[in-house]
Amino acid sequence: MKRVTVIGAGNGGMTAAYHLSKNGYAVCLYDSPEFDAQIRAVQQRGGIEAVAEAHGDPMILAGFEPVARATTDIAEAVAWADWMVMVCPSYAQEILFSRMLPHLRDGQLLVTMPGNYASLVFSRMVEQSPRRGLELTFADAISIPWGTRLVGPAQLGIMGMKKFLPLSVYPAARSTPALQRQLEELLPVPVELLPSPLAAGLENINFGGHPLMTAVNIGLLENFNGAFNYYVDCCSPATARAAEKIDAERLAVGEALGLSLRTELEAMNALYGAHCESVYEFNRSSGTHTKMKSAPKSPRDRYIAEDVPYLFVPCAALGRAVGRPALLVEAVIRLAGAYNGEDYFATGRTLEKMGLAGLSAEQLGRRARGEQD
Amino acid sequence: MKRVTVIGAGNGGMTAAYHLSKNGYAVCLYDSPEFDAQIRAVQQRGGIEAVAEAHGDPMILAGFEPVARATTDIAEAVAWADWMVMVCPSYAQEILFSRMLPHLRDGQLLVTMPGNYASLVFSRMVEQSPRRGLELTFADAISIPWGTRLVGPAQLGIMGMKKFLPLSVYPAARSTPALQRQLEELLPVPVELLPSPLAAGLENINFGGHPLMTAVNIGLLENFNGAFNYYVDCCSPATARAAEKIDAERLAVGEALGLSLRTELEAMNALYGAHCESVYEFNRSSGTHTKMKSAPKSPRDRYIAEDVPYLFVPCAALGRAVGRPALLVEAVIRLAGAYNGEDYFATGRTLEKMGLAGLSAEQLGRRARGEQD
Known part of the structure; x- marks a missing residue:
């Protein structure tokens, strides 16, 4: 066995x-x-x-x-x-x-x-x-x-x-x-x-649905004691526009590294066998996602406490390193840091902790494409 | 007459x-x-x-x-x-x-x-x-x-x-x-x-209660059709912590200009004759503020469309000019810009529009204190 x-x-x-x-x-x-x-x-x-x-x-x-x-x-x-x-x-x-x-x-x-x-x-x-x-x-x-x-x-x-x-x-x-x-x-x-851990990190599917959506619905999450559905009620026309922009920043970082990342919509449709025409539609209709009401109750939840330091901070750091600052990603990191009294840019998963500090954009690109270890 | x-x-x-x-x-x-x-x-x-x-x-x-x-x-x-x-x-x-x-x-x-x-x-x-x-x-x-x-x-x-x-x-x-x-x-x-229009701009009482609170409750504001109270339901422990931090950034910009600005709490208590011990307490108890349910219904509302470009952008620009970047203020500007598809850093009230572009921190300080026109 x-x-x-x-x-x-x-x-x-x-x-x-x-x-x-x-x-x-x-x-x-x-x-x-x-x-x-x-x-x-x-x-x-x-x-x-x-x-x-x-x-x-x-x-x-x-x-x-x-x-x-x-x-x-x-x-x-x-x-x-x-x-x-x-x-x-x-x-x-x-x-x-x-x-x-x-x-x-x-x-x-x-x-x-x-x-x-x-x-x-x-x-x-x-x-x-x-x-x-x-x-x-x-x-x-x-x-x-x-x-x-x-x-x-x-x-x-x-x-x-x-x-x-x-x-x-x-x-x-x-x-x-x-x-x-x-x-x-x-x-x-x-x-x-x-091709690489960098590609896998940038493809983490929680990138789109967690830190931004949680950070910009924090009053709802803290004040309404779960009397709502996370994916349905936290997704609104404006949050969807912001989610699209933050996804574009992630894709731009990937592009600068020579990676063709899936868009959030492509990834969600592929991973869940869905055929939605927008992330907004997906969030508001996905059976798997609306089945259980398991919304964060505070910014200490892992949607922020895990996904900001371990998803957003590496993306922001890579963005800076390849000359494509992910400014909305950074904005959410800062907001989450204010909620939790923490400097996630320092305490999160930095390039140094990944052994990538000081590498050039070209070197990072080779790592991202798996051309060199 | x-x-x-x-x-x-x-x-x-x-x-x-x-x-x-x-x-x-x-x-x-x-x-x-x-x-x-x-x-x-x-x-x-x-x-x-x-x-x-x-x-x-x-x-x-x-x-x-x-x-x-x-x-x-x-x-x-x-x-x-x-x-x-x-x-x-x-x-x-x-x-x-x-x-x-x-x-x-x-x-x-x-x-x-x-x-x-x-x-x-x-x-x-x-x-x-x-x-x-x-x-x-x-x-x-x-x-x-x-x-x-x-x-x-x-x-x-x-x-x-x-x-x-x-x-x-x-x-x-x-x-x-x-x-x-x-x-x-x-x-x-x-x-x-x-002492000056700079002092009056930085003292605008909507600084604390509008852009941040609206930006981080946008799902609630867009999806719940007004079935809540803006000041009570959008203010939560985490939003209050963020509001405190953003207020500290505003005060730091004022300090660098030689101004002693009131804290948001001092201002709210003084202007409304209240005796609250925190902005959180004020927001959740103020009679004037909870009387009418008049919450923004979208990020096009003036809580963002007016207060971001005309309050937050000048504060952020002054912060940069005096070497005290207001990073959480900038984060909210960026988030609001993503909601509305607008670069508020350019379209808002810039130092140039105020005739202050290129002034040194010392010159700005003199203007702020009304020592020179």
Whole structure:
């Protein structure tokens, strides 16, 4: 039986453990001792349940799947398998990887969902550690493949799935058709190979729908106690115009790096098998997105606290570095920083943390296109 | 009988005409031929009514006052009196003043409410026109003194009044106690003299409550069809933190110019006779502000379309010029520009339009403190 380790037991990690087990893997699920509620629940039940219905809506992939190991011991988790999947908020990535690092072996593969440039950060951490020279393969997915929420202890409601999952492999030399086949055997959706972690970071599908939409609806989110639908009510003609402009800034950064990124509309239609003519139409009609009312309740929610420092800050920094400042992206970063009393330009995922500080636009372009590691 | 001309027959201009008539002035009311609905209504009724109740709330200053002239003839309006009050959205100021200019006489006084740096713009227009050398006195008020709305043809509901009205006189040499007495005879509230149009522009009380609060609640404003209260529902813990930060940027620009500006809280408490301990508390409890539900319905509303280009853009430009960039102010300008597809940094009230382009921080400081014209 093939083995896989899942790092992180939140909504996405629990779903990954469930789905990989369903697909025939012997799964080891890890989370930190500080966040062990689901680990204990999985230990108690021996596995994870996916419910057929939640809040009156039908869910997909219902059933019960065993989980071979559920642990808060990182050494045990890393020893379990050569294939590992990390599913956690980006602000936990470095903490979790630093715990894994002493135990990692040559040849292991770590898929991070969403990646948000994690490959670059992890590689730099390896090179600056006593494990320098360790041969790992990293993959950054643009997202998690599921729309999913924990509804109880060891209990999930899986609302929907994306049609496919774009991801990058790093170092680029390992980005081969053979590895793609391996990844497709591992992951429960078709995989699309992107040329680099920079491409995967810029393609993260939350770019359009989260930081801007949350930042410009913050009174609604804080004052109305969830009595509305996030995607429907936060999307208005003006927010849609701003979202289009912010998407154009992202595409311009990509273009300067030699990448042909999908527009937000193309990505949403492709990933969800939709045929909308505008992001406005998509937001206001998508079944998967309107099924569960799970709006941010404050600017501390991950729509800002994760997506601003880990999606917007790298895009803004890359924009400056290639001479295409993403000024509306920067405006939202500043607004989010004011809400949370934080200078995200400094605390977010900077070029320095990605090992890209001081590179020329041309050098960054080569990295983005996977021409050089 | 003393005469006064009121330029502009919107909410504020109609209230000015009514209140000045009530205080014993023979009033001439002007608006453009393109906006003559209220002018016709006043002609028909011979004056203006202020109702005692609107939308179930008690109003102040109820009654009926005659208006001596209501006209769309600018020559007639300017000929009427030496004291003139212009009450209009800032984007109409230059248009209206350019129509007045051929007819103006030495010695006339023009009070603009709100001013938003109008004195500087008007002076420059005079100097660049065939009327160069014309001796006028300008006053910029930080606001209008009333909380007021038109409720019908020639019919007002006056919700409340500020305790006093800060304003600047320009040229500064005319800013004398004698002129202050004249202004207090004219205006229906005590007057506080500010040192310059720059000080008056930076003290505009809408700075805190309008552009930011509107920009970060745009989904609510566009999607909920007014089924909420602007000041209560758009103010949340996060928006209050951002408002505090944006106020600190404004104060820093003032400080660099040698001005001691009031904080938003000090200004709100002083102008409304309140004793709130935070802007958050003020917004969520002010009687005057919560009485009428008059929230912007789109980013085309004057809370953005007037207050971004005429309040925020000058503050941002001054901030850059004195080495104190107001970065959150700039962020909101950019967001508002994205909503409306407009580059407000170029179309708004720039230093050039105010005749201040190229001045050093020290020169700007002298202008701000009224030490030099």
